[in-house]
Amino acid sequence: MTYKLPDKVIREINVKYECFFGREDTDGWDVRQAMNDLVGFDSVPEPRIIVAALHACRRLNDYALSVRFLEMVKHKCGHEVDKIYPYIVQEVGSTVAELGTDFPETLGYDKPELFLQSVFSM
Amino acid sequence: MAGEVGKASKPQLRGLLKSQIKRNIIVIASITAVIAVAQKVFINDQRKKVYAEFYKNYDIEKAFHQIRNKGLFDSCEPDN
Numbered sequence: 001m002t003y004k005l006p007d008k009v010i011r012e013i014n015v016k017y018e019c020f021f022g023r024e025d026t027d028g029w030d031v032r033q034a035m036n037d038l039v040g041f042d043s044v045p046e047p048r049i050i051v052a053a054l055h056a057c058r059r060l061n062d063y064a065l066s067v068r069f070l071e072m073v074k075h076k077c078g079h080e081v082d083k084i085y086p087y088i089v090q091e092v093g094s095t096v097a098e099l100g101t102d103f104p105e106t107l108g109y110d111k112p113e114l115f116l117q118s119v120f121s122m
Numbered sequence: 123m124a125g126e127v128g129k130a131s132k133p134q135l136r137g138l139l140k141s142q143i144k145r146n147i148i149v150i151a152s153i154t155a156v157i158a159v160a161q162k163v164f165i166n167d168q169r170k171k172v173y174a175e176f177y178k179n180y181d182i183e184k185a186f187h188q189i190r191n192k193g194l195f196d197s198c199e200p201d202n
Contacts, residue, residue, distance in 0.1 A: 002140070010136070043136040078138050087130045 014046050021052035024059070031056050035069055044076045044084055047091035054092070058099045066101040071109065 020026070020034050035053060038045045045053075050073060057066035070092075077084040089103065096103060104110050191200045 002144075042139045044138070046135065079142065080133065080138060083133050084135065087133055090130055 013041075014049060017045075017049050018052045021049065021056040023056075026056065028060055028062060028065070031060060031062075031065070035065075035072070039072055039076065044088070045073060047088060050088065050092050051095045054095055054099055054101060057101070063101060066099070067104055067107065067109065070096070070101075071104045074104070074110075 017034060017038065021031065026034075031053070038049065038053075050069075053069055054066050057063070057069065073088060074081065074085050077088075093103075187201075189195065190198045191202075193200050
């Protein structure tokens with residue numbers, strides 16, 4: 001009743017994006033375009049693609065983009081964050097450490113910034 | 123966490139929104155069905171029953187004469 005993409009097509013899409021992030025001649029615009037495509041899919045990006053994207057950020061010297069990308073990955077987990085995100089961290093954590101980038105949690109970006117207590121409730 | 127944390131197995135990464143939408147539709151459809159049945163039984167059928175009970179033994183002729191003899195009609199005189 002509901003249409004399910006064939007596994008072959010899914011594999012091809014994953015390979016396409018992994019190869020795209022591996023390209024040496026893409027600039028910041030292209031990488032962001034590919035990341036935006038990943039956001040549009042109804043899926044959490046595969047760890048292999050996340051790793052490739054982080055390497056692309058490293059090549060472009062774009063630290064902020066890597067953190068933002070990881071924040072996007074967490075957001076894509078939706079309601080199942082507690083099940084999926086630890087798995088992602090486990091798969092991708094070594095690459096994150098190796099490339100010298102950070103997860104948003106390490107930087108405190110998963111909490112609201114500049115949370116000031118209201119003067120009326122001090 | 124104390125001790126070795128076992129490697130987590132790969133969870134479902136694809137189709138999360140799709141399954142969420144399916145679940146939402148099923149829940150909403152069932153709630154709507156329950157509400158519709160409750161509306162029919164407790165409100166619609168109840169009202170019909172009240173009207174039916176009123177009109178079961180309603181004698182419109184008697185009611186007409188009652189109102190007429192109170193002098194409330196313009197086109198008919200009371201009996202006295």
